[in-house]
Amino acid sequence: MSKKKRWLSGPYVLWMVIFTVVPLGVVAYFALTDNITGAFTLQKRANVGSYLPIFLRSVGLSLVSAVICLLIGYPVAYCIARTKPSTQRLLYLLVMLPMCMSFLLRTLAWVALLEDTGILNTFLGKLGIGPLPLIRNYAAVILGMAYNYLPYMIMPLYSVIVKIDHRLVEAAQDLGCNSVQVFSRVILPLSLPGIVSGVTMVFVPAVSTFYISQKLGSTGTILIGDVVESQFKGAYNPNLGAALSLVLMALVFVCVGLMNRFTDDDGEEIVTI
Amino acid sequence: MPHELIRLTNLTQVFDGETVLDSINLYINNQEFLTLLGPSGCGKTTTLRIIGGFQTPTSGDVLFDGKRINDLPPHKRKINTVFQKYALFPHLDVYDNIAFGLRIAKLRETEVDERVTEMLGVVSLKGFENRKVNSLSGGQQQRVAIARALVNRPKVLLLDEPLGALDLRLRKDMQNELKRIRQAMGITFVYVTHDQEEALSMSDTVVVMDNGRIQQIGTPEDIYNEPKNAFVADFIGESNILDGIMHEDYVVEFCGRKFQCLDKGFGPKEPVDVVLRPEDVDIVPLGQGQLSGTVTDITFKGVHYDIIVDLKGFKWLIQTTDHSPVGSQVGISLEPDAIHVMHKSEYSGQFGDYSSYSAEFDELADNVEEDADE
Numbered sequence: 242m243s244k245k246k247r248w249l250s251g252p253y254v255l256w257m258v259i260f261t262v263v264p265l266g267v268v269a270y271f272a273l274t275d276n277i278t279g280a281f282t283l284q285k286r287a288n289v290g291s292y293l294p295i296f297l298r299s300v301g302l303s304l305v306s307a308v309i310c311l312l313i314g315y316p317v318a319y320c321i322a323r324t325k326p327s328t329q330r331l332l333y334l335l336v337m338l339p340m341c342m343s344f345l346l347r348t349l350a351w352v353a354l355l356e357d358t359g360i361l362n363t364f365l366g367k368l369g370i371g372p373l374p375l376i377r378n379y380a381a382v383i384l385g386m387a388y389n390y391l392p393y394m395i396m397p398l399y400s401v402i403v404k405i406d407h408r409l410v411e412a413a414q415d416l417g418c419n420s421v422q423v424f425s426r427v428i429l430p431l432s433l434p435g436i437v438s439g440v441t442m443v444f445v446p447a448v449s450t451f452y453i454s455q456k457l458g459s460t461g462t463i464l465i466g467d468v469v470e471s472q473f474k475g476a477y478n479p480n481l482g483a484a485l486s487l488v489l490m491a492l493v494f495v496c497v498g499l500m501n502r503f504t505d506d507d508g509e510e511i512v513t514i
Numbered sequence: 515m516p517h518e519l520i521r522l523t524n525l526t527q528v529f530d531g532e533t534v535l536d537s538i539n540l541y542i543n544n545q546e547f548l549t550l551l552g553p554s555g556c557g558k559t560t561t562l563r564i565i566g567g568f569q570t571p572t573s574g575d576v577l578f579d580g581k582r583i584n585d586l587p588p589h590k591r592k593i594n595t596v597f598q599k600y601a602l603f604p605h606l607d608v609y610d611n612i613a614f615g616l617r618i619a620k621l622r623e624t625e626v627d628e629r630v631t632e633m634l635g636v637v638s639l640k641g642f643e644n645r646k647v648n649s650l651s652g653g654q655q656q657r658v659a660i661a662r663a664l665v666n667r668p669k670v671l672l673l674d675e676p677l678g679a680l681d682l683r684l685r686k687d688m689q690n691e692l693k694r695i696r697q698a699m700g701i702t703f704v705y706v707t708h709d710q711e712e713a714l715s716m717s718d719t720v721v722v723m724d725n726g727r728i729q730q731i732g733t734p735e736d737i738y739n740e741p742k743n744a745f746v747a748d749f750i751g752e753s754n755i756l757d758g759i760m761h762e763d764y765v766v767e768f769c770g771r772k773f774q775c776l777d778k779g780f781g782p783k784e785p786v787d788v789v790l791r792p793e794d795v796d797i798v799p800l801g802q803g804q805l806s807g808t809v810t811d812i813t814f815k816g817v818h819y820d821i822i823v824d825l826k827g828f829k830w831l832i833q834t835t836d837h838s839p840v841g842s843q844v845g846i847s848l849e850p851d852a853i854h855v856m857h858k859s860e861y862s863g864q865f866g867d868y869s870s871y872s873a874e875f876d877e878l879a880d881n882v883e884e885d886a887d888e
Binding site for chain 1: 566567568587588589593594595597598599601602603604605614615618619662663666
């Protein structure tokens, strides 16, 4: 691109500076200062370490939900990519459809479905079963994450799989592959960039979420996003909240960096956030 | 010892009600270099895909070594394919691409290494083992594709327009390379192309196809010298095709006079198509030949001139090394062996008149055809 065209990215750069870079600086400032005196300190941040179990829980639940999304999303993305183009557009639209609805609403709908007096348990009760503990546990939180972020898994998978040249499949068959080998030797390795970016796109929002665990989880399933939120809104210790946010951000970078190492060394076609 | 390896009997393929192949009957001997030649949409690639197992024929049989293999999936056939645009695996390097089939066959890694190394030598790609296939030139990718197929030592190698994406110079080199490789390995080649020159220079047997039907099967010399109908005469090289009448054996009438020829076995007074190859027609001073006409166009082609001569409204293409100015009156001389007589066919009257001849148009038409293949 010529130098003259660079100014076209100006609005975005300005936007990013005002609404991302500057706030990030503010977060960093809060994270490294004392909430009363305003002086730079790291002493008060020593207790960040005590949140380690919550960090680990957030990462664990997010990874589990990302894997579930992958297991559900891959076959669907593969099927969509193998239909004819007009059908592909329709199916893709259907996959995206839940995202047109509010994230909060979707989560609340699960509460209505799963709670002890909810739709499912009422129904089961009529059959003489339950009420089952469907809500306020890890499973419900994972379900909420997987449900909300599944489209983010299918999107990148679909766009990578649809680009795989069908002749490569024929070439593999020609060279002696049965259908299982065609998948494991050709299709799966070629869709690896889609898998990495799909897992990233599910993992990153899931690890920092705070609403899902509040609605579908219990006090025992509290996530790091909830802690950050409560530091700003409840306990009013924005300095601790900011510090936790920074640690979370670093954690996300490390995870994304690790995942990207699984793809090709020349790093082409990697779609990350 | 040549013996029959593949036989296609009454092979018919219908896609969405459209007949793409119409009763193809063909046999292929082992160690033969057979070329399926024809314009886009003639069914040549479909035929190849059926042999490879990527397409199940609507009706008819495919026999391999005498056994019916219609329903045998591609991975169980002793056939390998060099795909159009190569279809190399982009996630593997050159070595792993070539080793792919051997590893699927679960060969010991020492033998894999031996055979891949040998094959890298055959296609002159030593030293490229660890290169990404996307970083290779078209000609190199092409050689990887050939090596990837040949390393499995198939009985038959199918090649689908393997040189189509290469420039002219590289194509010539690769033609020689392919001939050399085949002689060295003694494998049956079934080759698909729309390039008649490629077909003539490489094949033992040429199968000319059009509209899903075989028009002619023969050696390159047969196909060129004894075309069966106007389509073959026009598609293979340039031809002037005239209406004529066969009076008796060795005597044919066209352009209002009788000529000696070498053809026989036609019915009395049978209307025929007469083929005159542009290079077989001689331009002589006015009054010396059997016919005369006016030069309307001359194009320098390097080795020869393309000269268009108007003979009473029918324009002939003549190729000669002598220059004749536009507008000049010339005589035309025909030896008996320059004249080839064919039975009338559904193609009669469609080809062989150079009234609309234009060198530019010719090239344009070629490009359109190549684009349509993609």
